[in-house]
Amino acid sequence: MDLNTYETILIQCVHPFQAIVRMEPKTGKLNPSDLQRGLKGRVVYLPLDLKKNMETIGVENVEEEPLVILVNGVPTKSKKIWQDLVDVRKVKKATLYLVQNNKYYKDVYVEEEDVSEEEESDLSIGQIEKVDVSRSEEIYEHYSVHPLHSKEAIGNAIELFQMKKAKGNPISVWEESLEGRCFPQLFPTGEGTRYDDRPMQIPASEYRTTRLYAEDPRFRQCIPYLFHLLFESDLSGLSYAVNHILKSGVHLHNISAKEFMDKVQQKDSVLDSHLINLMVCQRGTNEYWYRRHGDLKCMLRNLGAPTWFLTLSCAEYAWEDLLEFLQEANANIENINYKTPGELCSLDPVNVCRYFNHRFEAMMSFLTNKKNPPLGEVLDFFWRKEYQARGAPHIHMLLWIKDAPKFGRDSDETVLSFIEQYATCDISNSTTDKDLRGKVLRFQSHRCGKYCRRKFKSKSKFYTKCRFGFARPVLSKGRVNNLMSSLRHNIRRRSPKNTYNLRRGEESKYINDYNPVILSMWNANMDIQYVADNSIAVARYVTSYITKSEKTELKEMWEDISHEKSLSKKLYTYSLKMLSHREIGAYECCDRLSSASLYAKSRTILWVSLGLAETRNRVLKPVQEIEYLAQKEPNSTDILKTNMLDTYYPNRSTLLENICLYEILQNYTFKRNVTENIDKGVYAVIGQEGCLVKQRKGHLINHRKRSCETPDKREMSGVKTVIS
Numbered sequence: 001m002d003l004n005t006y007e008t009i010l011i012q013c014v015h016p017f018q019a020i021v022r023m024e025p026k027t028g029k030l031n032p033s034d035l036q037r038g039l040k041g042r043v044v045y046l047p048l049d050l051k052k053n054m055e056t057i058g059v060e061n062v063e064e065e066p067l068v069i070l071v072n073g074v075p076t077k078s079k080k081i082w083q084d085l086v087d088v089r090k091v092k093k094a095t096l097y098l099v100q101n102n103k104y105y106k107d108v109y110v111e112e113e114d115v116s117e118e119e120e121s122d123l124s125i126g127q128i129e130k131v132d133v134s135r136s137e138e139i140y141e142h143y144s145v146h147p148l149h150s151k152e153a154i155g156n157a158i159e160l161f162q163m164k165k166a167k168g169n170p171i172s173v174w175e176e177s178l179e180g181r182c183f184p185q186l187f188p189t190g191e192g193t194r195y196d197d198r199p200m201q202i203p204a205s206e207y208r209t210t211r212l213y214a215e216d217p218r219f220r221q222c223i224p225y226l227f228h229l230l231f232e233s234d235l236s237g238l239s240y241a242v243n244h245i246l247k248s249g250v251h252l253h254n255i256s257a258k259e260f261m262d263k264v265q266q267k268d269s270v271l272d273s274h275l276i277n278l279m280v281c282q283r284g285t286n287e288y289w290y291r292r293h294g295d296l297k298c299m300l301r302n303l304g305a306p307t308w309f310l311t312l313s314c315a316e317y318a319w320e321d322l323l324e325f326l327q328e329a330n331a332n333i334e335n336i337n338y339k340t341p342g343e344l345c346s347l348d349p350v351n352v353c354r355y356f357n358h359r360f361e362a363m364m365s366f367l368t369n370k371k372n373p374p375l376g377e378v379l380d381f382f383w384r385k386e387y388q389a390r391g392a393p394h395i396h397m398l399l400w401i402k403d404a405p406k407f408g409r410d411s412d413e414t415v416l417s418f419i420e421q422y423a424t425c426d427i428s429n430s431t432t433d434k435d436l437r438g439k440v441l442r443f444q445s446h447r448c449g450k451y452c453r454r455k456f457k458s459k460s461k462f463y464t465k466c467r468f469g470f471a472r473p474v475l476s477k478g479r480v481n482n483l484m485s486s487l488r489h490n491i492r493r494r495s496p497k498n499t500y501n502l503r504r505g506e507e508s509k510y511i512n513d514y515n516p517v518i519l520s521m522w523n524a525n526m527d528i529q530y531v532a533d534n535s536i537a538v539a540r541y542v543t544s545y546i547t548k549s550e551k552t553e554l555k556e557m558w559e560d561i562s563h564e565k566s567l568s569k570k571l572y573t574y575s576l577k578m579l580s581h582r583e584i585g586a587y588e589c590c591d592r593l594s595s596a597s598l599y600a601k602s603r604t605i606l607w608v609s610l611g612l613a614e615t616r617n618r619v620l621k622p623v624q625e626i627e628y629l630a631q632k633e634p635n636s637t638d639i640l641k642t643n644m645l646d647t648y649y650p651n652r653s654t655l656l657e658n659i660c661l662y663e664i665l666q667n668y669t670f671k672r673n674v675t676e677n678i679d680k681g682v683y684a685v686i687g688q689e690g691c692l693v694k695q696r697k698g699h700l701i702n703h704r705k706r707s708c709e710t711p712d713k714r715e716m717s718g719v720k721t722v723i724s
Helices: 005-010 050-057 088-101 133-142 178-182 204-212 223-246 257-265 269-281 286-303 320-329 341-347 349-367 412-422 434-443 483-491 516-522 537-546 554-561 567-580 586-593 623-632 644-648 661-667 711-723
Strands: 014-023 036-047 068-072 080-087 128-130 144-147 160-163 308-312 378-387 393-401 453-458 461-466 526-530 583-585 599-601 605-607 668-672 682-684 690-694 700-702
Touching: 005 050, 005 080, 005 088, 014 178, 014 223, 036 223, 036 341, 036 586, 050 088, 050 128, 080 088, 204 223, 204 586, 223 349, 223 586, 286 378, 286 599, 286 605, 286 700, 320 341, 320 349, 341 349, 349 378, 349 393, 349 516, 349 586, 378 586, 393 586, 412 526, 434 516, 516 526, 583 586, 644 661, 661 668, 661 700
Parallel strands: 068 160, 080 144, 605 700
Antiparallel strands: 014 036, 036 583, 068 080, 128 160, 308 393, 308 526, 378 393, 378 599, 453 461, 668 690, 682 690
16 A cells, blocks of 8 residues: 555654755756755654544544545744645555554554553654644745645645644664564564564674665665664664774783773773774764875875876766666556656665666776776776765776876876877767767766856956866867966865866867766766876875865764763764764665775775884774683783784794885785695794785785874884884
8 A cells, every 4th residue: 555655654653753855956956856865864763642643633434435634744944834635544544454463553552541640651642633724824824835745736635734743752773663663664564674583683784785675665665764774774883883992992901801891891081082983983074084095195105196087977867777777676656657767766766876886886897907998007096985965976086007107207298198098078079979979968068057156366356267167278289287386276276277288179168078988888977187297296186185074063073972971871972963963865875774885995905003012002802702711811911812013923934034024014914724835925823823825916004104203203213123
């Protein structure tokens, strides 16, 4: 039975209150039904009194013929009321079915004489009330009323009802019956929820992925359910982050198992102070991207400047094979073949994300293919996924190309010849290929608007110019501009100045640079820029851009809750404040639930904690092992995991004595249950059940840089002396 939004609320025992917004693009306008939906803030679960709702709308008096009422939603801050029609007969049938078949609805009709005074205050309240004629006139006078789904004439409705603001004690997200009570349209019998008994229990992450990719399309089509799964996943991630913080740190050296367990039970202040590192696990925060920024800087130091900076956007409305697939995958929806592309993508964001990820994986395989690569042979890469204002993903990518020329090392003519070999902006070359010409005009043509126009000041005068540099100069021959002058110009937030300009005709002033092969295959907007320079100045500028963090208020929130005393209280307060300040689209929600990568790199970067043994970070053994030690050997200090710096390197084979720590970290990894084989680069480690195995592609080493004036530098020099 298909129920609309208000009909679903009326049959719920618990409602997940979510601020679901429509994510509008910064350029152009779309119909509200075509816009992607997003979640603003966190999810709150409040109980509803099903019996009072049924009595209010008069279900018991409904006969066989349909009875339609008009229901107004709760007024928004912008004084909008969303209105929809409710079929009372459908609500009655659905409620009776749930009472008879759903295990969580068996006791929804509680008789008043059976309720004690103590329990009465905890009961949920009715969610709907009838509106009389005088009040209805006041509503239409002070609020703007918009239809939510139904476009039928409101004259078909015989009465007007109003949704009320719900009150009551929130229900925990860990309540085992929550899914069955919140989403009766998905679990009509109350069976099949996460906490149900199964022959084989599955992890929470696997359960979420199974629901997303289930053959039954109802789960992925229910946007509130997707946001519910995300909220549950976020809280689980925060709990995991706290456990990880407690397992690592400089405070763990030379303490016994019993002493550590005492610190945990007493909420030691040193352990407590590391809670701020929770922000590292939250994607989009400064701390999250700070680590990736460090990884990318490490790649620059070891690999030099990248060659290409490539951007690939999403054009889900233009991909015909995607739209055909969405129609087939959602055949259960009435009139699915008449839906607009925007409505199809908004209806099924899960499959849109799957399609985009598979399409990008195919493009990465094509870019890194050594046979006829479109941009030259790729040696290394780094990419990240970012989400636009309308919620759609796009990719920023850095590529290192074999034998590519560089600014400052090779002549300008050599560099320009290399650029023009792979990048162009001329649409005249595509006249012979009508398909390519159409894609250039559709995806690469820039149209200036409010989004890109900026005011700049020059010599006490203000003028307006496109922040992307359009219209670009018409040139009969390409040229290379002064590198440092262009960087200073852009960093000072003046009108943009490119480090080079391609040959461009009058008809190409508003055409963005592109690669013909990639554009033909990707079939969406792209941007390509040459960034290789000998000084790595351009690469550093691009690095800051590609790893920029999203808007966040987490630092201010942390200051607000720093007065909390207990560790658990900080976690709870922090998580609620953090979730209250976020806005996440349905596409990003689906990517996170499916564990899709937000970034990737071609090299493994190994972070090494250097310094004296007393100041290095270490990782604890599992808690079960420490508890066992605390009982059997309470004075044992063997509570830390083994690692390369403290265990494997000092006890390496005598055949590796002349190899320094840096080379060992870079070229070897420790593997357990491996037999020594010197011919294949496998060397035993004294006292350990495993060997050091040489890698085909070495790691990149990253560590903290220390100043010569700090005591840490003196410690570092002492460590270097020992190592050498």
